[in-house]
Amino acid sequence: MLSASPCQLDLAIPAPGRLYRGSGVLEAVPLTVLGSRVLVIGGERSLAVVEAPLQRNFARDPALQVHWTTYGVDCSESELARLQALATAESVTGILGVGGGKALDTAKLVAHRLRIPVVTVPTSAATCAAWSALSNIYSNSGAFQRDVSLDRAPAALILDYELILQAPARTLVAGIGDALAKWYESSVSSGSSEDALVIGAVQQARVLRDLLLQQSVAALREPGGTAWKQVVDACICLAGIVGGMGGAKCRTVAAHAVHNGLTHLSGHRATLHGEKVAFGILAQLRLEEILQGSQLALAARTQLLTFYRQVGLPLNLRDLKLGHLGSADLLHAAQVACQPGSDIHHLPFPVSPEALLVALTTTDLTSSSPVLPRL
Structure with missing residues (x-):
């Protein structure tokens, strides 16, 4: 029995x-x-x-x-x-x-x-x-x-x-940044899941990323047009599907953890949620370069830097109106982002606040750099 x-x-x-x-x-x-x-x-x-x-x-x-x-x-x-x-x-x-x-x-x-x-x-x-x-x-x-x-x-x-x-057009730009994170985060948080829904959600995130990269410039140029409707649908609906279908396996990672840390800084209200998240994507990729020497992460970040310039997303802390802050303030944000239970720990390698601080201050670095030791 x-x-x-x-x-x-x-x-x-x-x-x-x-x-x-x-x-x-x-x-x-x-x-x-x-x-x-x-x-x-x-x-x-x-x-x-x-x-x-x-x-x-x-x-x-x-x-x-x-x-x-x-x-x-x-x-x-x-x-x-x-x-x-x-x-x-x-x-x-x-x-x-x-x-x-x-x-x-x-x-x-x-x-x-x-x-x-x-x-x-x-x-x-x-x-x-x-x-x-x-x-x-x-x-x-x-x-x-x-x-x-x-x-x-x-x-x-x-x-x-x-x-x-x-x-305001700026809200759609912020939505583009927030929705882009679905690919860069879910492709990490999903791991090697064999769940069909998770696999489908990650592939949906890839489609979402490609649509945004291809249509966002046209969408911002012609509000109300076909590309604009596609991007609006992508930011609200397709992005929602990724998290809904993938569940806990397709949640946030470092990009949103960086956003969460930045909200603890004075002056953070000068920028929108999606603008902080978009910056967080660059920081997540920079961490992969710093701690793993990933050339794929460098290539992805380089691609995004070009795209961000085209649509008006932030490349660095100055663009977030946080460039005036000193290392102590930024380290505090990094500590919040790295606290126990933070989604940043979904990355497949350990991240310290000190390493994240380096990533936060070099998001717009456009060339490869030596891999730093784990801090």
Whole structure:
């Protein structure tokens, strides 16, 4: 008689329940999944952009009760507590998250904690937060604290190109940087996995990288055009698929760890999430050169330096408005990025804060250099 073996739960949350995509779709999409009492959470600018189409949408159901609120500046525990209390007091049955990454992370996490559905409406293509079952928590000063895995993706994602067109071009550039990291990180974090979904996710990340390298310049040149829509879809949807389908095996590595460390520095708010992540990709590749003597990493970084110049992504700390900081400050950021449990340790070699400090200060070095000793 065969003995029963314990079941190992392997949770993957590939996608939102529904994806509505097109120009002007926000006012037409059914929102019945949110129930009869809806809380709309977003930033002030984002709420102003969506107010008219959402009001037309809501007007189709006179019995619907809608409450509007801003989320503050960061997805912080104090803001989460305030919004959760508000939602509870109003007996909210569903949440509509509107805005950029932090607004959507906030809306998703409040809904997660209250066990009610959430629908996401991105107003820029700066991140894949509208897609993912993940939220990042920050301090009130914007310093990264931790990420939280959610037990479900949004009930629906409403991708209205007319909203994205109103966002500054810089947000799309940042989204390109954030989405590029999917390849450079998932190809490392996936290891030699034999899981078909992980293999598919990594290949999706490769397709995503190639699409961005090929179409981003044209997308930025002609907002609203075919290439622009492809890049918007790539930053929001294809990037989300990689993490959703690959699960824990296709998560962040050094590029996002560098971002997390940089948020602990004074002046970090001068740049966007995806700009810091894009810089982090260069730092990750530089670590491979420094600690492993990888010529492939040098070639990849050289390619990215050319591409970054074309689209306006940061090449170095000066471009991040952090060039004035001294070694002590930068070492602190490196220590945060290398703390126990950090995703930087998904790299297949040990990384010390001192080695990362070297990488952070030489991301735009354009020629090979001697391999430094492990520090």
